[in-house]
Amino acid sequence: MENEQTGFTADENEFGYVQSNRYNQVKVDRIASHYSDILKDLGEDPAREGLLKTPERVAKALQFLTHGYDLNPAGLLRSAMFKEDYSQMVVVKDIEVYSMCEHHLLPFFGKAHIAYIPNGHIVGLSKIPRVVDAYSRRLQVQERLTNEIRDCIQDTLQPAGVAVVIECRHLCMAMRGIQKQNSVTTTSAFTGEFVHEKTRAEFLRLITAKLA
Numbered sequence: 001m002e003n004e005q006t007g008f009t010a011d012e013n014e015f016g017y018v019q020s021n022r023y024n025q026v027k028v029d030r031i032a033s034h035y036s037d038i039l040k041d042l043g044e045d046p047a048r049e050g051l052l053k054t055p056e057r058v059a060k061a062l063q064f065l066t067h068g069y070d071l072n073p074a075g076l077l078r079s080a081m082f083k084e085d086y087s088q089m090v091v092v093k094d095i096e097v098y099s100m101c102e103h104h105l106l107p108f109f110g111k112a113h114i115a116y117i118p119n120g121h122i123v124g125l126s127k128i129p130r131v132v133d134a135y136s137r138r139l140q141v142q143e144r145l146t147n148e149i150r151d152c153i154q155d156t157l158q159p160a161g162v163a164v165v166i167e168c169r170h171l172c173m174a175m176r177g178i179q180k181q182n183s184v185t186t187t188s189a190f191t192g193e194f195v196h197e198k199t200r201a202e203f204l205r206l207i208t209a210k211l212a
């Protein structure tokens with residue numbers, strides 16, 4: 001059952017991942033035991049001093065890196081929607097993104113830039129990065145992440161338009177594989193007013209403009 005205030009379900013409140021030091025111990029133990037075997041398969045000795053707690057650390061790290069599964073992004077938005085007569089573009093840019101590619105379980109990271117045009121309601125500003133986190137802290141591909149953020153804001157807030165641009169570096173393309181250190185992937189998704197060239201151009205100008 002969803003808590004209207006926080007957007008977390010009742011269970012998730014109890015075992016909440018709001019802070020990085022709360023974990024589901026049953027899952028930690030299970031994942032840790034798999035990692036002990038993985039260490040052996042990598043040629044390591046899980047019993048040596050430096051690795052004794054590593055399986056548990058990895059299990060906790062993975063739970064944190066995927067805690068978005070336990071969040072309810074639409075609930076987060078709904079918890080801070082306010083009636084307001086403001087109909088200009090609202091832009092929140094340079095939101096840090098940390099996610100994990102679902103193909104290699106390696107990080108991809110960068111920035112999200114998000115805008116919406118209110119249609120009777122505005123949303124608490126912090127809720128926009130919270131929606132980004134709720135979808136990025138999962139196993140993802142950048143394209144789906146971009147669309148999920150757009151759809152969540154559009155369907156929940158029902159603004160006159162939503163724009164999402166995400167720029168990320170993928171470690172699976174840098175540390176391994178093709179080993180390109182400087183490539184950056186940009187994805188975008190738009191609805192409503194942002195389909196029009198003029199509105200989209202204003203958004204793109206605002207996200208590239210430097211503060212004075």
Ligand SMILES: Nc1nc2c(ncn2[C@@H]2O[C@H](COP(=O)(O)OP(=O)(O)OP(=O)(O)O)[C@@H](O)[C@H]2O)c(=O)[nH]1
Nearest residue numbers: 101102103108140141142143170172173176177178
């Ligand atoms: N479209 C998309 N591809 C991604 C993303 N993250 C990783 N990938 C790609 O997923 C693809 C998986 O391709 P495969 O050929 O099955 O895997 P692979 O043999 O490890 O591929 P290489 O990385 O080319 O060595 C690779 O091309 C990755 O670059 C993402 O967010 N979006």
Ligand SMILES: [Zn+2]
Nearest residue numbers: 101103104172
């Ligand atoms: Zn990958």
